Amino acid sequence: MAEVAVQDAHGPSRSLLTGRQKRRLKESFLGYLYISPAALILAAFHLLPVGYAFYISLHKWKIVQGDYLGMANYQKVLDDPAFWQSLKVTVFYVLGTVPLTLALSLALAYLLFQKVRGLDLYRTMFFLPYITSSVASSAVWVWIFNPRHGPLNQILEAIGIAPQKWMLQPRGIFEILGQAMGINVPSWAAGPSQALVAIMVFVVWFYVGWDTVIFLAGLGNIPSELYDAAKIDGGGRWALFRHITLPLLSPTIFFLTMMAMIGSFQAFNHIFVMTRAAGGQLGGPLRTTTTTSILLFDRFYSRVRFGYASAIAFVLFVIILSFTIIQQRVGKSRVFYQ
């Protein structure tokens, strides 16, 4: 303020802007300047490409742009049995990994939270898979599942179970189990292929530690007075878990479910490595591990059908978005926020 007065006193050439306005202007300029590097990158590689991708999806596009097709690519996606097959595989993948990972990590976090000795050491060990490269750890699991030399079949044989083909087995897991028990399982109930089950085992192993650490943080946020009060009321261990821990953890469970679902629709690295390193085709055997994200990559990269692959990407986008919206709706009514 003092500055303004001095300036004004200097003569008739009054500045058009007061000092405060100048400072405002300068601050605005600085604001735009500071966000510009991030804004430029985000615009160029994360926002505008969405429009570009939609434009591509409306064309026949094999490396170079071809004819305008309108919505024909979308029609083709919805008519493509490979697309519906990939959705089925993705649904199997979600059902086989998300609930199990959540249940296991919640159990581990709950146990770790019981003032155990060596908490840090356990947590470090559980978390280790997550920080390793999924390419390298997938390679290890491909070898574990190796039908001829892998340790898993070695263990199965030692306890008297026939060796399995794992990553090379396109037959459904329920069909295989049924056969072993002498039950004839109809083909519609065959379930995910054994190869897909092997991939699910990897996924659960890989993500349990991450979920556990987040659950631990969530458990730490529950005020201990609540437990004390409930104990005075004579609540047992299970009652405490059911009526205090679980409801108060619901935001965490909700967050992890959402991340896992979205992640499942984008799963790539481990399926890419496990199916190819096992000696098969990408998304094999017999496309039984081709999730929608793998199908998209195959159409884009192996078959260079950019227009068609972009249409798949948008269908996937719509699916993920509607999941997010549904989960947020449900979340609002069911999740208990402190």
Place this chain on the structure above:
Amino acid sequence: MTYVDSQKAKQSRTLVRTLIYIVLTAGALIALSPFVWMILTSLKSYGEVATRAILPAKLRLSNYVEAWNSAPFARYFANSFLVSLCTVTGVLTTSVLAAYAFSWLDFPGKDLVFTVFLATMMIPGQVLLIPNFLTITRLGWVDTYWAQTIPWIASVFNIFLLRQFFATIPKDLYDAAVLDGCGHFRYLMTVILPLTKPALITVGLNTFLGSWNALQWPLIVTRKESMRPIQVGLSYFLTESGTDTQLMMAAATMTILPTVILYFFAQKQFMEGISTSGLKG
């Protein structure tokens, strides 16, 4: 409570605690055993792998030399280090500046810009893959480090994270600094950054991990062997080295090593980062 009762309660408590330790230890063994197998196999001979020997008769460290020499691993590692370090530097720079603007500066349209930034987080990566690939091709960036770094040097998630941390710094500090004639840039560098070091380390570590472990994007923007980062190089090595499992496991061990070392040195920051991201997410 009688003596016998309390004795019984004590016994059942001990039993429960023992069970807890058994379950936790079993979990830890399952988490670790693939790594143990990986290392054991990496030290076996080809014959021992084929005959399914559990332990190698002698530790063949030469497998590591052989694996290292059977593909340009030195080049892959150098590429990955370069790309990861540049990405970390880029993300820290753009995120710190943007987070500062969003938390400490006032400018027209700020909320709108921030909402648009957040909205980009909803876009799945697959939608961006093809248009970005075409952009990179048109720029002539295929087989360059630009293609592997530039698209990833801005991260909304990290801007968001840092903004939360910057906003916790009391305003009094700013007023005092301004009285000293300190401009925004100096205030950011001398006051904000030192105070938010843990958050910056978290952002740096997560970015490094993400960049080091990336596969899909570098896979599509590299054609020459000499430009491949380690994950891409390793994935080719896995499909091209035939049946030499012991060499694959040696290569996998080497690939995992840098992140494991980093993890053991900065475990606390990793955990803090994960916890905050989980809760704020």
